[in-house]
Amino acid sequence: MAIAPLSAHQLRKTCDPSQFDFETTAELEPLNDILGQERAVKAILFGIGIRREGYNLFALGPSGTGKRTTIGQFLDRKAAAEPTPADWCYVNNFDQPHKPHALRLPPGQGVVLRKDMEQLVEELRTAIPAAFESDDYRTRRQEAEEEFKERQEKAFTELQEEAREKNVALIRTPVGLAFAPLKDGEVISPDDFQKLPEETRKQFEQDINELQERLQSIIFQVRQWEREARKKVKELDRQVAMFAVGHQIDELREKYASLPEVVEYLDAVQKDVIENVDEFRKPEEQPQVMGLPMPRPLKGPPLLRRYQVNVLVDHSETEGAPVVYEDHPTYNNLIGRIEHIAQMGALLTDFNLIKPGALHRANGGYLILDARQLLLQPYAWDALKRALRSREIRLESLAQALSLVSTVSLEPESIPLDVKVVLIGERLLYYLLHLYDPDFSELFKVEADFNGRMARTPENNLLYARMIGTLARNEGLLPFDRQAVARVIERSARLADDSEKLSAHLLSVVDLLREADYWATTSGHKTVTADDVQQAIEAQIHRADRVRGLVQEEIRRGTIMIDTTGERVGQINGLSVIALGNFAFGQPNRITARVRLGKGEVVNIEREVELSGPIHSKGVLILAHFLTARYAPNYPLSLSASLAFEQSYGGVEGDSASVAELCALLSALADVPLKQSLAVTGSVNQHGEVQPIGGVNEKIEGF
Structure with missing residues (x-):
């Protein structure tokens, strides 16, 4: 059987420019669809459309095929039509400060609540001291104190008169009150007392013992009166504080009446302010160490920080659902972190130092992660799986979880999680995870497989031309004439390693378009020609073929x-x-x-x-x-x-x-x-x- 040699046109399938009915790509309509990825597009639409547990996406395929761009476009369109998720804030738990409460608020209300609380604290710092400096408060407090003094003085006066009737004096000594016998109005010395008749001495001793018991009873009664006086003053302070605080917080209660959790928090704030009202009456002092003022970040958490609102997620400027791409998915960047302040050799923290992670920002929307980068970060993959399985974000310090440090830390209340996660990675990574991680198939049930090649048909050639025009327009490049488009298509088939296919590796195509534009601009062309594309191809090869040249040189030299x-x-x-x-x-x-x-x-x-x-x-x-x-x-x-x-x-x-x-x-x-x-x-x-x-x-x- 004779074997016919291949002709030149069989070795290289050319693209005929005459099949195009345009002069340059500037005449073409933009291509909004994703070219050559019908299977992946259907999977993406299904994955982002279904709202069931475990239907997260894994976009697999060669790098440079536009996985992130494609997914980003679909997610942006989908997210724009979805409702904006809630704001999340952390506030103080006054009963258990190490377990801050999480508040869910309508979009944009987190910042409003924070400002309201800041304004409330400022007003209380003015209103409370003013209320306690009022004439009415001073009069009522003075009345309570005078009542106590009068009762005390009356009791001691009656005791003194009773003692005087028995010729006994009540005297004050360095160790307290004591009784002494009198004679002719003068205190009898111990020596003179011993010279008195025995019957007189016994009578004095009996009278003094009775008076001593009476004194003990009065002292006990005075202490009770003192407690009652303090209680009255405290109740007065509480009433005055309630008067100063009540109407301020009542306004906020009315404003947030539709949010029971906020109303409950305001009740707790009111109760805590009244219990710690003295702190509002003290002037603010600058902490000092060895006579020098401490920097403000090192002061530690002052009392008034307990009434602040830590806005973890703010959607005041967000339209639709969030789409978050985390390019550095470490453990802390994913689930958030609890920061500490170093003060005098100790690490201190409070709920104001809780910082959000990518899961917080993407909650109610979509989170895009690079699978390889995620797996390279210690404990990040396990943290993501744990959050998706439990459907909540639990903030836990990694150092504390691993027992690396023993410092005072927090246990913030978990936040419910509703997010669609999209992982982007190579096919091998997807298959390995599917094989070795039993949780993977349960959490990522949708695979969007991006093809590296597409069929080379006349219809696809025209779509490829529109794609070239769209890329050139988006990149700010010169328009490409039809001959240049044909040469790009031929190069694409070469990259696909198949004369019947075109490359879907958009990164390589974009690089070629950019370099062809450079050579066209250098040559002073107004459009990119086939010669410019060819020069770009040859320049790419020349930059990389040093080793090939050395091998060919060694062959020529023998x-x-x-x-x-x-x-x-x-x-x-x-x-x-x-x-x-x-x-x-x-x-x-x-x-x-x-x-x-x-x-x-x-x-x-x-x-x-x-x-x-x-x-x-x-x-x-x-x-x-x-x-x-x-x-x-x-x-x-x-x-x-x-x-x-x-x-x-x-x-x-x-x-x-x-x-x-x-x-x-x-x-x-x-x-x-x-x-x-x-x-x-x-x-x-x-x-x-x-x-x-x-x-x-x-x-x-x-x-």
Whole structure:
């Protein structure tokens, strides 16, 4: 069977510019749809539309295919039509300060409540001292104090008169009150007391003992009167504080009557203000250390901080549901953190130092994360799964959870979580998570698989032209003429490694458009031409092909031995592809085969020295069994053969050298020379059929 050689047009499928009915892309309508990603688009629409637990999305596909851009566009449209979620604030828990309360407020009301509380505190700092400095308060307090003094003085006066009637004096000593006998109005000295008749002494002692008991009773009664007086003063203070505070907080109660949680918080504030009313009466002092004022951030939390409102999430300027992209998804950046203030060698904190995470900001909307970055951060993946499973955001210090520090910390009230999470990553990452993490399939039930290629049809060519025009318009580039568009499409097919496909790797296309625009601008063109696109392609290749140039130089100098003329037995030119970064190039390799009598073994020298990859070793085993089945089906094949990649000092992988190795082996067996002007590539199966392989463009150019 004669094999017809391929013609030039069969080697490269060109794009005919005449199929386009425009002169430049400036005439084309913008392309708002996502090109070549119908499957992924349907998955995204389904994923963001279904509101069920566990239906989060994982966008998988090669990087540069526009996963983030596509998802962002759909989420922005969807979120704009959805209601704006609630604000979230943390306020003080006056009963248990280490467990702050979370308040849910309508959008924009968090900042309003914070300002109202700030204004309330300022007004109370003025109103409370003024109320306690009023004449009415002073009069009522003075009355309570005077009543106590009068009762005290009356009791002691009566005691003194009773003692005087019994010729006993009540005197004050350094250790307290005491009684002493009197004679002629003078206190009797101890010596004179002993000279008194025994009956008189006994009477004095009896009277003094009775008076002493009476004194103890009066002192006990005075203490009760003092407590009653303090209680009256405290009740008076409470009434005055209630008068000063009540109408201020009543206004806020009326304002937030539709929010029971806020009303309950205001009740707690009123109760705490009344209990700590003395703090509002003290002048504010600047803390000092060794005579120097402390910086304000190091003061520690003052008492009045307890009435502040920490607005964790503010949606006062948000329209629709939030769409949040967290480019650095650490544990703290995801679930929030509790900050501390260093003061005198100690770490202090309060509810005002609670900071939000991406989950807080995206609550009620959508959160986009890079899967690889998320998995690289310690404990971030576990924290995200825990939040999605429990459907709440629980703030916990990572250092405290791991027992790395033992400082005073907080246990904030958990916040209910309603968020749709979208992870973006490579296909391999998705499959590995699906295989090794049992929680993954329960939490991310929707996969949006982005294709790296699309069909090359006349309809898609026109859509590709519109996409080029849209990208050029968005990037502020010069318009592309139809010849330039055709050259970009040809380059796209080359990037797709298939003449019937176009590349969906938008990043590569955008880079080419930018560089073509640069060369067109440098040349003074008003539109980008095919020559500008070609110059951009050649510049890209030139920047990356240093190693290819060195390899070709070594071949020309004979350092790498490649024959391109004559014929040789058991020797053939194979073709390999070397990929370095974003650039791949083909390289010819000399493959040789040697045979002799033996036990039917084909020795792969690369495998023997552990330079052969598993796929290459598989290819050699397949061709060995093909030889056995074809030429010795009924008895052992009495040969021993060896195959080698000459001057190969690195690993060999892939099965595309199978046909070349088979040709070299058959040439050595039959002693038939092979033309060295030819290079061979392709894999072979056990039936001897040649199979397609990749990298054809690079291999042809490499030879």
